[in-house]
Amino acid sequence: MASSSPEFAPAAAETNGSVRIRRLEISDRERGFLTLLSQLSACPELTASEFAACFADLAALGDDHVILVAEDPAAAPEKRILATGCLFVERKFLHGVGKVGHVEDVVVDAAARGRGLGLRVVRRLVEIAKEAGCYKVILDCTPELRAYYAKCGFVEKGVQMAIYF
């Protein structure tokens, strides 16, 4: 089901100014990736081996699970990851064995907002979903973020419901 895709390898990362958009690397634990995620939701620190295990589980999904990061190589080492977002691809019987892209866990460092980094991440995730053959890409957000995601082409489609255990 999963396959590797050389165009998303670190060597071919998108660069635009000093900040580049690339796939998550296992060494991003030391570049502030989890600290950044903790600005979105609870994200306890993980040991190097816990991080590596999760990284390997997700990497095993290949292009069915893509985490992008925006890295500022000029920043202090532990603060280089300024934005992130994730895409995972769901397979369905619907739509002739169709694929749906789900965008999750988009966050921009509070000190780096207003620079368009989140939009660059999300637009790239949408491109990846399209290239993967998804017939749609969806995400859930708070009502306040409707206009933000509209800049990437998203339109409101429904309501998100949840149960927290």
Place this chain on the structure above:
Amino acid sequence: MASSSPEFAPAAAETNGSVRIRRLEISDRERGFLTLLSQLSACPELTASEFAACFADLAALGDDHVILVAEDPAAAPEKRILATGCLFVERKFLHGVGKVGHVEDVVVDAAARGRGLGLRVVRRLVEIAKEAGCYKVILDCTPELRAYYAKCGFVEKGVQMAIYF
């Protein structure tokens, strides 16, 4: 990442009255599964080999991808699948390598609505998500279905945004 779980094997299907809730079987192509899905969204007929290939891809995800069906053994063979719903489990770095359950593709045959079959399917999917250790389970629906999913314990959380390619 995926593992098998004997409690969801067909032999241990939930029964309640004549209709039983169980996991999708490859032979459900002949019991009206795709015809039922077509009441939800576009679902072209699949050949037996296309169906088998999709079934195998999804089955390879083990308990990270569960499709339940409600079967009426008293119905005509090609009309036995009266309801269905799907759960897939997403892994995250967030929440200490947390899991989120996504409920998708819930549909009840138009002639079988009002019998609580969809609710039975959804409640079982929620139980499976909880048993799998998910910290939450989410779904997207139209505003008209808020009250329906509230019967299963869901509360409105946000808005769903989409891009159709």
